[in-house]
Amino acid sequence: MSATPPRNRAARRILAAAAGLTTVGALVAALPSAAGAHDRGHGHKPGRTVDVQLLSFNDLHGNLEAPQGSSGTVTERQPDGTTKTVPAGGVEYLATHLRAAREGQEYSVTAAAGDMIGASPLMSGLFHDEPTIEALNKLDLDVTSVGNHEFDEGRAELLRMQDGGCHPTAGCFEKKDNGKPKKFKGADFPYLAANVTDEKSGRPVLAPYWVWKHKGVKVGFIGVTLKGTPNVVTAEGVKGLKFGDEAETINKYAKVLERQGVKSIVALVHEGGAPASGSYNYDCDSPGPGDGISGPIVDIAKKVSPQVDALVTGHTHQAYACTIPDPAGKPRMVTSAASFGRLFTDTTLTYDRRTDDIVRTSVRSMNHVVDRTVPKAADMTALINRWNTLAAPVASRPQGFISADINGRGSNAPEKPLGDLIADAQLAGLAPADKGGAQIAFMNPGGIRSDLAYKASGSEGDGVVTYGEAFTVQPFTNMMNVVDLTGAQVVEALKQQVSGSNQASPKILQVSKGLTYTLDLTKTGAARIDVASVKLNGEALDPARTYRVAMNEFLAGGGDGFAALGQGKNKLVGASDLDVFNAYLAANSSATAPLAPPAADRITVVQ
Numbered sequence: 004m005s006a007t008p009p010r011n012r013a014a015r016r017i018l019a020a021a022a023g024l025t026t027v028g029a030l031v032a033a034l035p036s037a038a039g040a041h042d043r044g045h046g047h048k049p050g051r052t053v054d055v056q057l058l059s060f061n062d063l064h065g066n067l068e069a070p071q072g073s074s075g076t077v078t079e080r081q082p083d084g085t086t087k088t089v090p091a092g093g094v095e096y097l098a099t100h101l102r103a104a105r106e107g108q109e110y111s112v113t114a115a116a117g118d119m120i121g122a123s124p125l126m127s128g129l130f131h132d133e134p135t136i137e138a139l140n141k142l143d144l145d146v147t148s149v150g151n152h153e154f155d156e157g158r159a160e161l162l163r164m165q166d167g168g169c170h171p172t173a174g175c176f177e178k179k180d181n182g183k184p185k186k187f188k189g190a191d192f193p194y195l196a197a198n199v200t201d202e203k204s205g206r207p208v209l210a211p212y213w214v215w216k217h218k219g220v221k222v223g224f225i226g227v228t229l230k231g232t233p234n235v236v237t238a239e240g241v242k243g244l245k246f247g248d249e250a251e252t253i254n255k256y257a258k259v260l261e262r263q264g265v266k267s268i269v270a271l272v273h274e275g276g277a278p279a280s281g282s283y284n285y286d287c288d289s290p291g292p293g294d295g296i297s298g299p300i301v302d303i304a305k306k307v308s309p310q311v312d313a314l315v316t317g318h319t320h321q322a323y324a325c326t327i328p329d330p331a332g333k334p335r336m337v338t339s340a341a342s343f344g345r346l347f348t349d350t351t352l353t354y355d356r357r358t359d360d361i362v363r364t365s366v367r368s369m370n371h372v373v374d375r376t377v378p379k380a381a382d383m384t385a386l387i388n389r390w391n392t393l394a395a396p397v398a399s400r401p402q403g404f405i406s407a408d409i410n411g412r413g414s415n416a417p418e419k420p421l422g423d424l425i426a427d428a429q430l431a432g433l434a435p436a437d438k439g440g441a442q443i444a445f446m447n448p449g450g451i452r453s454d455l456a457y458k459a460s461g462s463e464g465d466g467v468v469t470y471g472e473a474f475t476v477q478p479f480t481n482m483m484n485v486v487d488l489t490g491a492q493v494v495e496a497l498k499q500q501v502s503g504s505n506q507a508s509p510k511i512l513q514v515s516k517g518l519t520y521t522l523d524l525t526k527t528g529a530a531r532i533d534v535a536s537v538k539l540n541g542e543a544l545d546p547a548r549t550y551r552v553a554m555n556e557f558l559a560g561g562g563d564g565f566a567a568l569g570q571g572k573n574k575l576v577g578a579s580d581l582d583v584f585n586a587y588l589a590a591n592s593s594a595t596a597p598l599a600p601p602a603a604d605r606i607t608v609v610q
Contacts, residue, residue: 053220058104062116070453117151120132120135123135146215157239167186193209230247260310267354270307274316276325277296278295278321287325315338405466417522422446445554486575487573510565559571
């Protein structure tokens with residue numbers, strides 16, 4: 004394969020600076036038409052049309068090592084209609100697959116749709132995701148949109164990911180050969196955040212778009228994250244920021260690109276949909292275009308200007324390659340490559356040199372499994388080994404013992420065994436009077452980032468839960484809160500799981516032992532919660548009584564659409580969720596008496 008050309012870091016910095024200008028006109032004036040140009044390979048005299056290869060992925064979440072448990076598999080539909088599970092993921096394999104896919108391609112660009120970092124396993128998260136940015140540079144990523152998790156540590160830390168520099172409190176994590184601190188270089192690719200602006204100035208916080216060029220071929224990329232980012236990130240993470248409508252923002256910058264003469268446009272959208280099947284190779288255009296997919300991305304795609312030729316999406320961790328009609332009623336490709344580097348999407352964009360536009364009827368796309376049958380990329384192995392060596396003293400510490408897999412992320416049921424375990428740990432840690440006097444604990448399902456696998460990778464014995472594995476399950480280190488809520492407010496929170504912003508895609512809270520209720524999926528909206536069935540330790544919840552409720556600071560701030568939980572009073576701030584979880588493992592398990600998976604029998608589901 005031909006060598007990858009050097010990155011145009013100066014162009015990236017021009018883009019970042021231009022993003023801070025006050026008007027679109029100023030932005031256009033400040034942005035050189037050659038900014039972001041890349042060359043790959045060698046070719047012959049071009050014809051009227053050329054095929055541009057667009058490789059894409061999304062929601063990596065710092066998963067550099069092959070993910071364990073269900074997080075490291077994909078479901079594959081077989082010709083006879085059956086399915087099989089295929090091990091997938093790991094940046095060592097992703098690099099090999101992407102490099103092989105680029106072989107022989109004269110025009111190839113690699114893009115991502117956000118959440119490259121954040122909620123990362125310990126090997127990356129412990130070092131504030133510097134290892135992941137380094138890996139993405141080596142993967143030859145050209146451009147990505149931001150996702151909601153890029154804001155987990157706030158605006159300043161995201162800008163550090165882009166521009167480099169050592170962490171403001173942790174400092175530099177590595178040293179040079181001469182013993183001096185080794186400064187983090189930052190991303191060689193631009194992060195795009197077209198719909199994220201400063202609340203006071205109205206200026207974009209990062210570049211809104213970027214143009215890829217090669218031998219006269221120009222493709223513009225516009226990057227946005229979901230407008231609901233403030234609902235799924237702590238208030239501190241999005242402080243001072245405003246998140247605009249996805250479609251309106253894309254349409255705005257599509258016009259800017261058109262005025263620059265860029266007519267081929269791809270939107271990188273960190274918002275997604277839900278295909279009717281969990282198989283990565285499911286045909287979601289059957290029986291007709293887009294009929295097999297639902298969710299927010301469908302409405303967004305139908306509003307995005309026909310000027311945009313394709314949408315690369317993410318956020319929902321699903322796999323699809325569908326054509327959804329644009330506002331003119333013409334099918335347009337919309338893709339997503341699941342998550343954690345388990346898949347990548349290969350899209351062919353046929354570029355017409357006469358019109359400088361994509362021939363939409365010729366666009367084709369397919370998801371490919373990042374299987375582990377290929378050789379590992381040596382440079383990625385070296386990167387992983389280097390950072391693992393730094394992390395080992397912390398990551399390998401045993402925290403507790405389990406007797407079997409305890410599924411969290413990999414469970415499709417509303418109530419997850421690992422969710423019950425986490426909620427029980429929070430209740431136990433915060434029940435003492437001096438710790439908050441908690442009677443109930445709630446855990447948000449999105450905060451459970453993995454399974455606890457009995458036979459995990461590494462050298463520890465089977466059933467041992469290490470600090471690194473516990474961190475992978477709960478990487479946010481949110482502080483625990485205990486607040487006063489009335490029984491009526493608790494019931495309202497349960498209703499908000501399946502109503503309001505969560506009606507289309509329910510978010511079922513994981514509950515501590517003693518709290519039980521019935522979830523009736525045959526009904527709609529808030530009626531799915533059988534209020535009469537809500538009980539604590541066998542007694543009906545009293546609407547007028549005050550209860551002490553434990554939850555992480557994200558939920559206590561009303562995150563994930565749980566406004567009722569944000570109404571708590573008499574708040575006590577406790578230890579971090581991870582510290583509480585590890586303390587519970589240490590106190591309640593041993594090599595001779597490991598923890599068994601909870602029965603997951605607190606929520607009775609009617610369907």
